Structures are given as C-alpha cells and as structure tokens.
Amino acid sequence: MESRHGMPAGPVRGELIRLTGSNPLALNEIAARLTPAQLAGREPLPDPLPGGTRLFGDRVTGLSASARLVALLAAVETDLEVVMSAAERLVAGSGEVALAELEGSGLAEVSGSGLRFRHPLVRSAIHEAATPAEIRHAHAVLAELTGGDRRAWHLAGAALGHAEPVAVALEEAAERARDRGGYGAAAAALIRAAELTPEPRARAVRLKDAATAAWLAGRPGQAESLLAEAAEGVGGEITLAMEIAQLRGRFELNSGNAAEAVRILAAGDSLGILADAVEAASYVGDTAAVVEFGRRAAAHPEGFLRDTVAGIGLTLDGDVAGPALLRRALARTDGLEDAAGYLWAAAAASALGELDVATEMAERAGRVARVSGMAGQLPVVLEFVATAERLAGRLARSRAVSEEGLALAREAGYENTVAAHLANLAVLAALRGEEEPCERHSREALAIALPHRVGLYAGVAAYAPAVLDLCLGRYASAHDRFRALAVAGPGAGHPTVTWRSMPDRVEAAVGAGDEAGARAAVSAYARSTEHAATPESRALLARCRGLAESDEEALGEALRLHTNPFEAARTALLLGERQRRAQRPGQARAHLRRAWEIFEQAGARPWARRAQEELRAAGENAGAPPPSVLDALTSQELRIAGLVAEGLSSKEIAAQLFLSPRTVEYHLYKIYPKLGIGSRTDLARLVVLRKAPVAADDML
Known part of the structure; x- marks a missing residue:
C-alpha cells in the first residue's frame, strides 16, 4: 500500500483496508493518489476515494x-x-x-x-x-x-x-x-x-x-490540523481563543510535552481549563502546580468536578478542607455517566490514599468508554483499566488490556499513551520474573516519557526494574531503586508512584537490613494515607508496620483486613515465612499454601517459587495448584472474554477490537471448549467469579 509519499499512517491504513475490503490493487491505486496530508491523517480521506x-x-x-x-x-x-x-x-x-x-x-x-x-x-x-x-x-x-x-x-x-x-x-x-x-x-x-x-x-x-x-474519533493528526486552521480565524475573540488553547493543551498532553501542556493551560480560569491544568500537572508530577490550580478551582461553585479538582489541590497542600471535598465528590459518583467523570473519581480516591476505590472507578471508566463511541479516548482510559487490573492481581487481564491499548495508541499516534502501556507491561513482566521484557519495555517507555516530561509514566517505568529486583530477592538493588524513585523530580518521577510503591519500598528496606529506612518509609506512607478509610488501605499500612517492627500481630491484622486477594497473598507469604522461621510450620503452611495458589494463578512466578520453597521447608510437598482456567486463553481471547463479561454484543466487541463480528464469534467458539462451557452467560459468570475477591477467612 506504500505510495511515493510513503506508507499511510496507522488509522489511515486501517480506514483504507476497511473501505476497499483489503483489495491490494485498489489499495495501491488509491494510495498513489492521496496527498501527503491525507496519508498522514492530517486531512480527511476524499469521498469517494480516487483511482x-x-x-x-x-x-x-x-x-x-x-x-x-x-x-x-x-x-x-x-x-x-x-x-x-x-x-x-x-x-x-x-x-x-x-x-x-x-x-x-x-x-x-x-x-x-x-x-x-x-x-x-x-x-x-x-x-x-x-x-x-x-x-x-x-x-x-x-x-x-x-x-x-x-x-x-x-x-x-x-x-x-x-x-x-x-x-x-x-x-x-x-x-x-x-x-x-x-x-x-x-x-x-x-x-x-x-x-x-x-x-x-x-x-x-x-x-x-x-x-x-x-x-474523540481517534484521528489526532486531523484534529491538530483543524485546530491550527481554527486558530487562524479567532481574531480578537478571547473566549474562543481560550477554548482553542484548552484543546491545544489536551492534544499536547496526550501526544506531546506534558510540561508544555501545563504552560498552555495555566492561562485559563474556567473550571474546565483548570481541571485540565490539574490533570496535566499531575501527569508531570508537579505538586506545586496542582496545588495552585486546585486553589484557583476552589473559587468556582461547588459540584463534582470542582470538589474533585479543588480537593486534590487542597489535600496536597495539607489543607484540612481538601479531604472533605474529595469525600463529597465521591459521594456523587452514582450520578456519573461518562468515562472522564469516573477517572476524576479515581483521582479523588487516589488523593485520599484509597487505591482500592480508585481501582474500582477506573474499571467503571473502562466499561463506559467501551460503549461511548469515543475511539480517541479508549486507549487513554485503558491505561487506567490496565493499571487497575494489575493492582488487583489480574495480571493476564492487565496484559491483555495494555496490549490492546498499546496497539490503539500506536495506531492513533498517542505517544504518551504508548509510554503508559509500555510502562505497565514492564511492571507485569517484572511480576512474572521476565527480566528481558521488563528491561526492554521500561527502556522504551522512558525514551518517550522523559523527553515529554510525563513523570507519571517515567515513574512507573522506573518502578518496574525495582519491583523485579524485589521479586527476585535482590533487596539491596531494589532498595536503591525505590529510594531513587522517591526523590525523582517532576517529569522524571511522580508522588503517586512513590506512595503506591511504598509497601514495596518497606519490604525492600527490611530485606536489605535498613531498619531505619524501613521505619522512615512507613512514617511517610502513614502520612500519605492518613485520610484513607477503606479496609484495604488499612491492611497495607498494617503490613508495612508489621514488616518494619517485626510485628507478627500487625501482619495478622493486615491479613484480616485485606480485600485484594493478590495483596493478601503477599501478606500471607510474609507472615508464613516468619512463622516457619520461628519453628511454627503448622501455622505457616496454611498461609504459604494459599499464597502459592494465588501467585501461581496470577502468573507471579517469582513469588510463587518463593512461596513453594517456603512451603516445602515447612514440610509440605503438595503438587502444583491448578492454574486459572482463564490462563488457557490467548490475549485476544481474554480481551473478548472480558468484553463479553461487560455485556457487549459480538457487533460491539468487533467495533472495539477492529474485528468482524464473524471473527469474534469464531474466537468465542474456540473459547467455549477451552473453558468447558457452552454459552456467553457461562463465560461472563466465569470471568466475574475470577475477578471476585477472596474472603479474608480463606487466608486465615
């Protein structure tokens, strides 16, 4: 399909394939007659096509x-x-x-x-x-x-x-x-x-x-060309100029320099522009800018978006009014209808230190985005969905979502979103103990995130090799990496990545023998989650204290509080190790066995091996636990299974994954015998059950 002006851009190529039914002769004839701007996606394709x-x-x-x-x-x-x-x-x-x-x-x-x-x-x-x-x-x-x-x-x-x-x-x-x-x-x-x-x-x-x-249709090149043309006709119209500037800032945030997006958006005073400015500054990791924009947003009338934006800024500034605003915003989530609203709700929960609530809101955003028709927003929303799946320990699902999001982002030219999915894939590779993919994905993500000043993605990409070292028991190296992550400035690191990784940092510090460093990390984590009220947030803090203070009771309390089965497995492993080494193998075996099963099913191989070795040392030589039935599915089949569970029809799934409905049905007929089921209802039920949390009693 290559023309004298080069190969068409991804979205253009896909549209030409769709319009011509993949006919090679037609594709070559058409491509030869398109302008460079049309091939690049900066201008729409002619209708009808030439040739x-x-x-x-x-x-x-x-x-x-x-x-x-x-x-x-x-x-x-x-x-x-x-x-x-x-x-x-x-x-x-x-x-x-x-x-x-x-x-x-x-x-x-x-x-x-x-x-x-x-x-x-x-x-x-x-x-x-x-x-x-x-x-x-x-x-x-x-x-x-x-x-x-x-x-x-x-x-x-x-x-x-x-x-x-x-x-x-x-x-x-x-x-x-x-x-x-x-x-x-x-x-x-x-x-x-x-x-x-x-x-x-x-x-x-x-x-x-x-x-x-x-x-929103996923045509960023065309959107930027149209916006540049619109700017030429603004004249002295200030309101219109600010609307165009806001769009420029958003486009820059998704595909360009996030710090430049902050600069563009900083001039606005409307709530919408201030919200975008907070988002851009958050991506950079510029806390001072988030505080400033949040305080400016506080002057606007109350409402979900105002309370969220102002609440984030005030909370970061240590203002006691901030958490109350965030609680009020989260109380209004039942009235949300669009993906952007749920992502703001996730941001509110994250600012409170409630990672479990943030995860739930991100998953809701993904479900809404799937059926909204906003193709341009989908790869961006999938960043947060993939992260939510990973944090919940659903590593295969997270990888499937990130692979989908990565393909969509590359097709659309959303470079920063490409970095986000690469960074998530790097962390997933680390959790699976795959050193080469972890290093490669991390390097590729940093090559985009650092020059684009997207501290959030740079931070996640830097987190990946740190957690790999932790998984493989290289505690001194992991400890050094986590400390470097905590002091990285805006554009290279991110406060959210720092506090999310604090439980890992505590574990690395204890493993490296740095007791003072572990206690300091626990104190910092306690401050960053002081407004969190969910059981999972309290469980993670209790685990950190149990590690830093060698307090077995605190680890047991954490295990009772956990609602995230993957994090519960990590706590169970730590508790079982201590009990086994304290010559109480009978108590240790139940914790170690359950941790082993969860890690095996999640595909977290380094931790699974560690739990298995501890279990053997505790006197149990049971065979390997059965893998999750969903592990039999390919990434594409897993994506389709997840969309079926969200209630989408074959036609809707085909539109989301750029397949034909017949191809979706073909995949379903391959999925059913693999899983021993016979209907979409059975498949949806299986996926939902796989995502259900493990009861705390099962871990005790």
Whole structure:
C-alpha cells in the first residue's frame, strides 16, 4: 500500500483496508493518489476515494447517458427507491431500463433496498466520469426527495461557495451524530459546514468543534490540523481563543510535552481549563502546580468536578478542607455517566490514599468508554483499566488490556499513551520474573516519557526494574531503586508512584537490613494515607508496620483486613515465612499454601517459587495448584472474554477490537471448549467469579 509519499499512517491504513475490503490493487491505486496530508491523517480521506478511472473508467463511459445518471445517483445516495424517484425526474420513463443496463454491465447489482457496486473503485470511476455540474445537479434533485441528515449532505453536495443555511443543517447533523457516538461522522459534517460558512468567527468555531470530534474519533493528526486552521480565524475573540488553547493543551498532553501542556493551560480560569491544568500537572508530577490550580478551582461553585479538582489541590497542600471535598465528590459518583467523570473519581480516591476505590472507578471508566463511541479516548482510559487490573492481581487481564491499548495508541499516534502501556507491561513482566521484557519495555517507555516530561509514566517505568529486583530477592538493588524513585523530580518521577510503591519500598528496606529506612518509609506512607478509610488501605499500612517492627500481630491484622486477594497473598507469604522461621510450620503452611495458589494463578512466578520453597521447608510437598482456567486463553481471547463479561454484543466487541463480528464469534467458539462451557452467560459468570475477591477467612 506504500505510495511515493510513503506508507499511510496507522488509522489511515486501517480506514483504507476497511473501505476497499483489503483489495491490494485498489489499495495501491488509491494510495498513489492521496496527498501527503491525507496519508498522514492530517486531512480527511476524499469521498469517494480516487483511482477508479484506471480500473473501471472505460466500462463506465461505455454506459448510456441514462445508465450513467442512475449510477451517479446511486453513488451519492444509498436508498434505491430515492435513486429511482430521482432518475424518473431526470430521465422520465427510462429509469428502469437504465437500471437494467447498469446491472447488465456487471458494475453493480440490486441488493435489498440499495444498489451495491461490484468494487469500491466503481463508485470512484463514476464520480470521475461526471462533471462537477452533473454531480451538483444530482445532489440538488436528491435533496428534494430526502430529509434530515441525508438532505443536509445533499444540500452541501449541491452548494457552490458559501451557504450558511446548509452549514447550519450540517451542524445539526453533526450534533445528532455526536449524540449516537458517531464522532467521525460529526467531524466530517463540521468540516464541510466550516467550508460553507461565510463568517470567520463562526467558521473558526465549527473547525474547533470538528477538531474535538476528530480527536474523540481517534484521528489526532486531523484534529491538530483543524485546530491550527481554527486558530487562524479567532481574531480578537478571547473566549474562543481560550477554548482553542484548552484543546491545544489536551492534544499536547496526550501526544506531546506534558510540561508544555501545563504552560498552555495555566492561562485559563474556567473550571474546565483548570481541571485540565490539574490533570496535566499531575501527569508531570508537579505538586506545586496542582496545588495552585486546585486553589484557583476552589473559587468556582461547588459540584463534582470542582470538589474533585479543588480537593486534590487542597489535600496536597495539607489543607484540612481538601479531604472533605474529595469525600463529597465521591459521594456523587452514582450520578456519573461518562468515562472522564469516573477517572476524576479515581483521582479523588487516589488523593485520599484509597487505591482500592480508585481501582474500582477506573474499571467503571473502562466499561463506559467501551460503549461511548469515543475511539480517541479508549486507549487513554485503558491505561487506567490496565493499571487497575494489575493492582488487583489480574495480571493476564492487565496484559491483555495494555496490549490492546498499546496497539490503539500506536495506531492513533498517542505517544504518551504508548509510554503508559509500555510502562505497565514492564511492571507485569517484572511480576512474572521476565527480566528481558521488563528491561526492554521500561527502556522504551522512558525514551518517550522523559523527553515529554510525563513523570507519571517515567515513574512507573522506573518502578518496574525495582519491583523485579524485589521479586527476585535482590533487596539491596531494589532498595536503591525505590529510594531513587522517591526523590525523582517532576517529569522524571511522580508522588503517586512513590506512595503506591511504598509497601514495596518497606519490604525492600527490611530485606536489605535498613531498619531505619524501613521505619522512615512507613512514617511517610502513614502520612500519605492518613485520610484513607477503606479496609484495604488499612491492611497495607498494617503490613508495612508489621514488616518494619517485626510485628507478627500487625501482619495478622493486615491479613484480616485485606480485600485484594493478590495483596493478601503477599501478606500471607510474609507472615508464613516468619512463622516457619520461628519453628511454627503448622501455622505457616496454611498461609504459604494459599499464597502459592494465588501467585501461581496470577502468573507471579517469582513469588510463587518463593512461596513453594517456603512451603516445602515447612514440610509440605503438595503438587502444583491448578492454574486459572482463564490462563488457557490467548490475549485476544481474554480481551473478548472480558468484553463479553461487560455485556457487549459480538457487533460491539468487533467495533472495539477492529474485528468482524464473524471473527469474534469464531474466537468465542474456540473459547467455549477451552473453558468447558457452552454459552456467553457461562463465560461472563466465569470471568466475574475470577475477578471476585477472596474472603479474608480463606487466608486465615
């Protein structure tokens, strides 16, 4: 598919494959006729696609005038009844004969209520054989016979020069497309509306809205080009200029320099811009900026977003009003409807130190994003879903989500999101004891995150080799890495990564013999989670204290409090080790056995080996525990199983994973015998049960 201008960008390549049915000849013909901007995704693909004359031009021009007219009408209108009504108006009494001639030529055939062309480039050849005046006239006649969105598009096809009433009709069509999740269609309608708009400011607004729709449709190159064009028409309009600046900041945050995004957004005072500024500063890891923007947000009227944004800033500043605002925001989560809202709820819970609640909110965001139609948001939301799955100990699921998110982010050109998924894959490799993939993914993530000043992803990427050392018992090296992580500044490290990794740092310090360092880390962790109220947050703090103070009672208390089975297994391993070494093997075996089973099922091989060795030392030589049945699935099958559990149909799953519904069904029929089940209901139940937490009593 490569042209003289190079290979098409990922999203463009996927769209061309879809439109041509993967026909190699058609792909080569089309790619050779696209501009560099179209190939790069900075401009939309032409409709119809070019290149049909070479393949079908002679056959089209060989048709009679009336047959060519019917072909042209069918090339711009899908409803055959409307096509034939228009044909009767234009060639009275000859419509049926012309249709028969067109079918007889082999170029098209009647299919249901429409006319199906034999090949995608037949439609292109028909357009190329018609004059611009003929095409406009066809659209004008069809506009008289249609209504709603179709009429708006036909009016646009018939228009010459500026036409504000037609632009308004297209704008309304775009609004309807957005309401049903059709952001790509909305972008196309707004682009054409802008072309028809005579007034510069109105044109700039429509271009700005088109940029937003293109971004949400997963077309960042096109979105940035549209936004640059919109900025040229702003003039002295301050409000519009700030809206465009906000979008520039968001685009920069996803694909460029996060510190530059902070600089762009810092000039705004609306709550929406301040929220984006807090998000950008949080990605950088710039606590001072988060505090400043949060305090500015506190001046706005209360509401979920204001309470969250202000609460995060005030909490970081040590203001007692901050945690109360965050609690009030979390109390309003039942009214949330979009993925962004749930991600803000996750941020609120994280600021309180409640990692378990943050994980739950991220998972909800993922479920909403799957069905929203916002293809551009999905790889970003999947960052948080993948992290949530990992923190819950569902390592296979986390890897499947990150692999999906990584592919989508690379296709869309979201470089910073690419770094996020690479960093998560690095940590997963560490937990599985896979040194080379851990080092490679970490290095690749840092190569993006550091120059882009995304401290959050740089921090996670640096965390991966530290946790690998911890898993493999290299405590001194792990201790050094965790200490370096804690002092890394904005753009290279992140406070959230520091506090999330504090239980690991305590374990590494104890293993390295640094008792003072362990106690200092526990004190820091206690301060960062002082407002947390969930059992899991208390369990992690109790485990840290039990380790630092050699307090077996504290470890037992942690085990009773845990709601996260993976973290419970880690605590059980630590407690079992102490009991075994204290010559109480009978007490140790139950903890070690359960930890072994969970680590084996999760695929956390280093910890599983450690638990197995301890169990043998405690006098038990049982065979390996059975693996999770879901481990039999490939990454693609696991993704499909997870989406089935979320209630998506095969058609919806196909749209999310860029597959055909038939391919999804094929995968399902491979999944069922692997798992010994026979229906989607059984599959959903199995996935849900696999995600259910282990009761504390099972660990005691």
